[in-house]
Amino acid sequence: MVTIDTSKYFRVVEDIGRMRIHSSTKAVFKALDILTSIVLEAEDVNTLVKYYPNLASSLVKSRPASALMSNIIRDFTLRINNLLQKGGLELAKDRVREESKSLKDDIKRRNNTVAIIASRRISDGSTIMTYSYSTVVKTAIVNAIDEGKYVKVYIPESRPGSEGLEMAEELSEVGADVTVFVDSATRYMMKDVDIVLISSEAVAANGAVVNKVGTSLIALAANEARVRVFALAQTLKFYPGTFLGELIELGRAEPRSFIREEVVEELRGVEVYAPVFDVTPPEYIDAIVTERGLVAPQAVVFIIRDIYGWPPKIPSLDYELKRMRNIGGIA
Amino acid sequence: MIPESVLKLAEDIKAMRIRGAGRIARAVAKGLAEAATAYTGDSLEEFNEYIRRVAKLLRETRPTAVSLPNAISYILSRYKRDLEYIERVHEARESIITHATEFIKYSLEAVKKIGIIGSHMISSGETILTHCNSSTALEIIIRAFKDGKDIEVFATETRPKCQGYITAGILKRNNVPTVLIPDSAIKSIMKKIDKVIVGADAIAANGAVVNKVGTSLIALAANEASVDFIVAAETYKFSPVTVLGELVEIEERDPREVCSEKFFRYKKIKIRNPAFDITPPEYIDIIVTERGLIPPQAAILVLSEDYGWIIMDRMIKLTSALEE
Numbered sequence: 001m002v003t004i005d006t007s008k009y010f011r012v013v014e015d016i017g018r019m020r021i022h023s024s025t026k027a028v029f030k031a032l033d034i035l036t037s038i039v040l041e042a043e044d045v046n047t048l049v050k051y052y053p054n055l056a057s058s059l060v061k062s063r064p065a066s067a068l069m070s071n072i073i074r075d076f077t078l079r080i081n082n083l084l085q086k087g088g089l090e091l092a093k094d095r096v097r098e099e100s101k102s103l104k105d106d107i108k109r110r111n112n113t114v115a116i117i118a119s120r121r122i123s124d125g126s127t128i129m130t131y132s133y134s135t136v137v138k139t140a141i142v143n144a145i146d147e148g149k150y151v152k153v154y155i156p157e158s159r160p161g162s163e164g165l166e167m168a169e170e171l172s173e174v175g176a177d178v179t180v181f182v183d184s185a186t187r188y189m190m191k192d193v194d195i196v197l198i199s200s201e202a203v204a205a206n207g208a209v210v211n212k213v214g215t216s217l218i219a220l221a222a223n224e225a226r227v228r229v230f231a232l233a234q235t236l237k238f239y240p241g242t243f244l245g246e247l248i249e250l251g252r253a254e255p256r257s258f259i260r261e262e263v264v265e266e267l268r269g270v271e272v273y274a275p276v277f278d279v280t281p282p283e284y285i286d287a288i289v290t291e292r293g294l295v296a297p298q299a300v301v302f303i304i305r306d307i308y309g310w311p312p313k314i315p316s317l318d319y320e321l322k323r324m325r326n327i328g329g330i331a
Numbered sequence: 332m333i334p335e336s337v338l339k340l341a342e343d344i345k346a347m348r349i350r351g352a353g354r355i356a357r358a359v360a361k362g363l364a365e366a367a368t369a370y371t372g373d374s375l376e377e378f379n380e381y382i383r384r385v386a387k388l389l390r391e392t393r394p395t396a397v398s399l400p401n402a403i404s405y406i407l408s409r410y411k412r413d414l415e416y417i418e419r420v421h422e423a424r425e426s427i428i429t430h431a432t433e434f435i436k437y438s439l440e441a442v443k444k445i446g447i448i449g450s451h452m453i454s455s456g457e458t459i460l461t462h463c464n465s466s467t468a469l470e471i472i473i474r475a476f477k478d479g480k481d482i483e484v485f486a487t488e489t490r491p492k493c494q495g496y497i498t499a500g501i502l503k504r505n506n507v508p509t510v511l512i513p514d515s516a517i518k519s520i521m522k523k524i525d526k527v528i529v530g531a532d533a534i535a536a537n538g539a540v541v542n543k544v545g546t547s548l549i550a551l552a553a554n555e556a557s558v559d560f561i562v563a564a565e566t567y568k569f570s571p572v573t574v575l576g577e578l579v580e581i582e583e584r585d586p587r588e589v590c591s592e593k594f595f596r597y598k599k600i601k602i603r604n605p606a607f608d609i610t611p612p613e614y615i616d617i618i619v620t621e622r623g624l625i626p627p628q629a630a631i632l633v634l635s636e637d638y639g640w641i642i643m644d645r646m647i648k649l650t651s652a653l654e655e
Binding site: 158169172175182183214221259267269270278 | 485487488489491496499500508512543548589598608
């Protein structure tokens with residue numbers, strides 16, 4: 001058996017886990033690239049089976065709240081398994097790029113549809129508030145601008161991580177008038193806002209939306225000011241595994257990711273708590289924009305029933321990985 | 332004509348070498364007393380004109396700082412009341428000095444008293460959230476801890492200037508278990524919190540509290556989670572300027588506090604940096620003052636005790652304006 005140096009792949013896994021790659025779409029694309037490379041590098045099925053399952057589960061664990069990540073990696077693994085069974089590693093190598101591309105294209109297509117539907121909610125001259133960095137929200141705003149609408153975008157810096165600043169740069173480059181402020185000023189700024197667009201890491205079965213920490217505060221402030229909140233989420237982000245309501249496991253950020261270096265020493269002994277995600281309850285969300293159209297958060301269960309049946313049969317990654325090991329002869 | 336020492340003091344406030352609501356207020360009182368002491372003329376009318384100029388100078392050092400005019404009003408409103416009986420300059424000078432000294436002494440004692448009164452509201456085992464760096468709020472928290480209450484404190488980072496680091500440092504030196512959180516995590520951690528305690532820069536007549544930006548967002552999240560929201564404030568922070576409900580103008584500070592130089596290259600990016608926000612009275616459970624605990628709705632009573640005549644004066648003016 002030939003060994004593969006996977007350290008460079010695990011570095012990317014770490015980048016995803018530490019939110020250095022914050023957009024969940026981008027993170028999933030990276031994950032697909034890694035798994036594709038492993039398939040291409042493996043010289044025999046045994047080598048593949050030695051490395052693939054470990055990397056696949058590490059990727060899913062790196063973004064525990066990302067429904068898109070677990071859905072796509074499971075689906076990709078299923079496709080690779082089918083290829084292995086049909087034509088062995090040779091066929092898998094032959095087709096792996098295509099499979100990866102078709103999954104990416106599918107994600108992009110759904111995101112674009114979501115963005116088109118969302119952009120219809122943006123009226124000319126309106127002020128949009130968004131939060132953190134999101135590919136699909138960006139596309140929705142770009143669509144609105146391309147349609148000739150004048151839009152102003154308000155973005156809190158989105159600490160820790162300050163992904164809002166990156167979003168601000170990119171939106172200003174496509175012609176939006178952007179205003180940046182600290183997260184604390186959200187309520188102060190809300191009075192000028194017409195519509196809030198947020199992205200999502202996952203949508204739970206009760207319609208609650210998991211997203212970058214701080215999103216729930218924005219939604220709360222919008223609710224108080226009677227500003228409509230739309231969450232943009234293609235249905236691959238719908239999470240059938242969360243019938244426990246809001247008990248999706250949420251990761252924590254590193255203390256050093258937000259405390260300034262020069263005070264780390266001075267504040268030794270002070271604990272730091274920095275969750276990465278929070279949960280916005282369904283009552284603060286007016287609608288979820290999916291590629292199938294607008295959905296009330298209370299209607300998310302219908303879509304989940306459509307996709308996964310009722311009670312939902314959740315296909316598991318572990319099952320697919322076991323299948324792969326069986327194919328490799330390691331039960 | 333204005334003495335050198337007062338000009339220097341004004342300069343120190345302007346350059347933020349003197350900062351913090353309480354410290355600014357006491358510095359202004361000191362300035363008025365020094366100006367009164369240095370006055371040598373013997374016309375009462377000219378003295379009043381001179382004091383008005385000193386007050387204007389001090390008030391304009393930081394036009395939007397809210398504690399500053401309150402300290403001036405505290406002294407001058409009492410002085411105006413005395414004026415009914417004052418005939419000579421030396422009596423006028425005496426009056427200003429007395430009220431200024433009284434203000435400084437009272438302001439220092441008030442923080443201590445608030446600490447004692449407020450600490451009774453905290454029970455052992457509670458988790459407290461505070462925002463920014465308020466010496467009055469910290470007085471309550473540290474007092475409760477020193478009284479043997481087993482408490483834990485969550486301190487927000489408080490962007491952009493990160494005064495939360497100062498708060499965390501002070502709490503750490505006092506051995507109070509402390510957790511630092513980013514401002515965006517407020518709603519996530521609210522279910523762990525028993526009481527929110529914050530300071531105030533000013534309190535309007537309707538009980539609305541002007542404080543560091545983000546305070547109103549915390550109050551909203553606390554309200555949603557049914558967590559007690561407590562404001563610690565000396566009564567001189569109650570602002571007579573707002574008796575008719577005038578909104579306090581919010582100071583927008585240098586955008587460079589928010590993000591690095593490179594963002595200023597973008598023509599289409601604007602950076603806003605409001606220093607304060609206004610928390611509506613319905614989100615505030617209680618205000619701890621040196622005179623005791625008051626509901627925000629009673630702010631108008633505190634004001635009428637201290638500035639009764641001003642309030643009447645304004646009401647009359649408003650009424651006659653409406654009649655015209």
